[in-house]
Amino acid sequence: MNITVVGTGYVGLVSGTCFAETGNNVTCVDNNTEKVAKLQRGELTIYEPGLETIFERNTKQGRLHFTTDLATAINSAKIIFLALPTPPGEDGSADLSYVLGVAEQLGKLMTEYKVIVDKSTVPVGTAEKVHAAIAKNATVEFDVVSNPEFLREGVAVEDFLKPDRVVVGTNSARAKEILQRLYEPYVRQGNPIIFMDERSAELTKYAGNSYLAMRISFMNEIANLCEIVGADVDNVRKGIGSDKRIGPRFLFPGVGYGGSCFPKDVQALGKTAKEYHYDFRILEAVMGVNYKQRYVLADKIKSFYGDSLKGKRIAIWGLAFKPNTDDVREAPAIYTIEELLKGGAEVVAYDPEGMENIARIFGDRIKLVEDQYEALKGADALAILTEWSVFRTPDLDKMAQTMNAKIIFDGRNLYSLDTLKENGWYYNSIGRATVVG
Ligand code: NAD
Numbered sequence: 001m002n003i004t005v006v007g008t009g010y011v012g013l014v015s016g017t018c019f020a021e022t023g024n025n026v027t028c029v030d031n032n033t034e035k036v037a038k039l040q041r042g043e044l045t046i047y048e049p050g051l052e053t054i055f056e057r058n059t060k061q062g063r064l065h066f067t068t069d070l071a072t073a074i075n076s077a078k079i080i081f082l083a084l085p086t087p088p089g090e091d092g093s094a095d096l097s098y099v100l101g102v103a104e105q106l107g108k109l110m111t112e113y114k115v116i117v118d119k120s121t122v123p124v125g126t127a128e129k130v131h132a133a134i135a136k137n138a139t140v141e142f143d144v145v146s147n148p149e150f151l152r153e154g155v156a157v158e159d160f161l162k163p164d165r166v167v168v169g170t171n172s173a174r175a176k177e178i179l180q181r182l183y184e185p186y187v188r189q190g191n192p193i194i195f196m197d198e199r200s201a202e203l204t205k206y207a208g209n210s211y212l213a214m215r216i217s218f219m220n221e222i223a224n225l226c227e228i229v230g231a232d233v234d235n236v237r238k239g240i241g242s243d244k245r246i247g248p249r250f251l252f253p254g255v256g257y258g259g260s261c262f263p264k265d266v267q268a269l270g271k272t273a274k275e276y277h278y279d280f281r282i283l284e285a286v287m288g289v290n291y292k293q294r295y296v297l298a299d300k301i302k303s304f305y306g307d308s309l310k311g312k313r314i315a316i317w318g319l320a321f322k323p324n325t326d327d328v329r330e331a332p333a334i335y336t337i338e339e340l341l342k343g344g345a346e347v348v349a350y351d352p353e354g355m356e357n358i359a360r361i362f363g364d365r366i367k368l369v370e371d372q373y374e375a376l377k378g379a380d381a382l383a384i385l386t387e388w389s390v391f392r393t394p395d396l397d398k399m400a401q402t403m404n405a406k407i408i409f410d411g412r413n414l415y416s417l418d419t420l421k422e423n424g425w426y427y428n429s430i431g432r433a434t435v436v437g
Helices: 010-021 033-040 051-060 070-074 097-109 126-135 156-161 173-186 198-229 233-241 262-275 281-293 296-304 332-342 355-365 396-402 417-422
Strands: 002-006 025-029 064-067 079-082 114-118 142-146 166-169 193-196 313-317 346-350 381-384 407-410 426-428
Touching (some): 002 010, 051 064, 079 173, 142 166, 166 173, 198 233, 296 381, 417 426
Parallel strands (some): 079 114, 313 346
């Protein structure tokens, strides 16, 4: 099948490449000329495990193309995916200007029947708006389908090639048959393609992300309470996670959820509820808890040093909002670093993939180094903000020799309390006793 993907970011590039991998002929469009030039040269624009191999294979075999020219890109395409940004507007609702802007253009350009598929995360009712925007100028038949994307950054390729499920919102039999054929190779193990109406599909994506965000905020509240009452959140987590009704995933406390999806999607769902005059109280609590939690580690550091951080050098391990991605959008590291700088600290940071992106935010206000141990040189304390595997079993002796003091503030609970105690560290984590070695 000939497929066009409009918007070649995290979702567009992964989707386009994975569609090519099953034999489709894919053209990815982006209006960022620099990005397209890089991809045309065969260079990836994002870090995502496993992407490079299939990107190289499919570009070499001529099934994956990149362009800035929407008109030629859609010419022979049967399906056009919209993987465009839907960032929060000023009032928190999803900004649909990218999606609707491209939809209007498509109406002018289409010369035969096409299926236009919303892959962006969009509020209930967007498929109807996209339909209207295309219809303004269209002279041919078309269908608009809602097909929210559930891939997770860091495991995006795996998620896309073997999805738990594919959700397709459409009332058109013609579009349903085309999408069924496209997705069949990805669900050969029997995972379902769930067909439903457009509005339900749109809401499914927000409900899923908001539910996961709620689990995180709930566990963060439990962790904070554990610290007050003298319980250990790791024990509580294992205790409830082994209950089949709850399950073990998404129960890890930390420094709040971040990334380009959870914060904006919870906010946008809240906004949708408000628009329909529904008082969705849990969402307000989820957001409020997360707002507070992003500052938990910085607050611990500040109170440890008696509020002023002047003359203190704090090393940071982890900048990306989660491991295995270079994405720092809404990363807890941003909020923590900002607080540390405000307090007067000097910040030296390391992340395996996120440094280029964080440098765009902080410039020379922080120092970035190429090695996790180099970040520790002369540091008064280490703050851990992302649970990259490489931070999990560090050389504690080397750390002790490199740092000014044996002090760790861990926002991801990476280490055992006993080990740190035996080795004489001060170790302050989330929802557990503070070790004073
Ligand atoms: P992104 O910012 O990485 O990518 C969007 C791309 O669209 C950019 O490359 C941008 O240059 C391009 N673009 C903007 N306007 C354009 C135009 N007029 N024509 C062509 N290209 C244009 O965003 P993303 O993370 O890929 O997210 C895209 C959508 O998918 C969002 O709605 C997001 O909520 C949703 N989503 C994201 C993830 C994720 O993990 N990143 C997962 C599921 C769903």
